Amino acid sequence: MDEQLIFRYEIDGSNFTSAGEASVSVKKKLRQLGFAPEIIRRVSIAMYEGEINMVIHAHGGKAEVVVKNDRIEIILDDHGPGIPNIDLAMQEGFSTAPDNIRSLGFGAGMGLPNMKRYTDTMAIQTELGVGTRITMTVNI
Amino acid sequence: MNVNELASTLNCEILSLPDGERLVENIYTGDLLSWVMGRAESGCAWITIMTNVNVCAVASLVDAACVIIAENAEISDEIIAIASVKGVNMLRSCASVYELCVSIHEKANL
Ligand SMILES: Nc1ncnc2c1ncn2[C@@H]1O[C@H](COP(=O)(O)OP(=O)(O)OP(=O)(O)O)[C@@H](O)[C@H]1O
Numbered sequence: 001m002d003e004q005l006i007f008r009y010e011i012d013g014s015n016f017t018s019a020g021e022a023s024v025s026v027k028k029k030l031r032q033l034g035f036a037p038e039i040i041r042r043v044s045i046a047m048y049e050g051e052i053n054m055v056i057h058a059h060g061g062k063a064e065v066v067v068k069n070d071r072i073e074i075i076l077d078d079h080g081p082g083i084p085n086i087d088l089a090m091q092e093g094f095s096t097a098p099d100n101i102r103s104l105g106f107g108a109g110m111g112l113p114n115m116k117r118y119t120d121t122m123a124i125q126t127e128l129g130v131g132t133r134i135t136m137t138v139n140i
Numbered sequence: 141m142n143v144n145e146l147a148s149t150l151n152c153e154i155l156s157l158p159d160g161e162r163l164v165e166n167i168y169t170g171d172l173l174s175w176v177m178g179r180a181e182s183g184c185a186w187i188t189i190m191t192n193v194n195v196c197a198v199a200s201l202v203d204a205a206c207v208i209i210a211e212n213a214e215i216s217d218e219i220i221a222i223a224s225v226k227g228v229n230m231l232r233s234c235a236s237v238y239e240l241c242v243s244i245h246e247k248a249n250l
């Protein structure tokens with residue numbers, strides 16, 4: 001139960017072109033550890049959505065992936081503006097992404113719903129002006 | 141049908157082809173990246189007009205068999221290089237998304 005592996009990443013909020021590298025690295029590591037493709041897909045997409053959100057909406061942050069015996073935990077921490085209304089933010093189609101970000105293909109308002117869809121649990125703690133912490137788990 | 145065969149069937153330009161033997165199992169089309177990540181299935185040929193660097197990450201994360209850039213959308217050499225480093229098969233065609241879907245349906249039976 002206490003056997004676990006931890007991967008930690010700093011997510012650079014100013015560099016949009018490298019955004020997603022932490023998730024791609026996690027994907028590679030999970031593949032090396034021999035996880036089933038569907039588990040890898042769920043973890044890495046959920047993390048990518050969270051990582052991109054931290055870059056677009058929160059000036060970057062920290063990500064931690066913990067591989068436990070029965071589950072994989074993804075913890076995303078930022079010191080961004082916080083989310084004023086979680087229920088609204090969780091709705092498919094809701095987005096505050098600016099135009100320059102939309103022109104890159106983001107801003108469908110599907111990121112948070114995807115994170116929920118691809119994980120077994122998801123919890124959002126957020127405080128305006130302080131930051132957001134999202135914890136997700138995928139059972140293995 | 142694998143990616144090599146799909147590329148020649150559709151007469152696509154090959155931008156990056158690290159794994160031409162990869163089987164194409166289904167087709168998905170879309171330009172909104174989170175939408176694609178929510179709906180595209182593993183093994184898909186993903187048809188899009190998006191050509192920025194995030195396309196490589198999304199293709200890799202959804203485990204697409206290949207990306208097909210439609211309408212000859214312009215793409216930089218740098219992004220093509222990233223695709224091949226990331227193991228992403230990337231094709232390009234002058235056909236529209238609609239025309240590509242029709243041809244795939246007629247010729248590749250997908
Ligand atoms: N870490 C965060 N900090 C502050 N606000 C956030 C954060 N993550 C999400 N949000 C808010 O929640 C909204 C919905 O997020 P979601 O990921 O679903 O959509 P999006 O990022 O706008 O578009 P998409 O993910 O489809 O590209 C965002 O537009 C933003 O207002």
Ligand SMILES: [Mg+2]
Pocket residue numbers: 049052053107110111112174
């Ligand atoms: Mg998002």
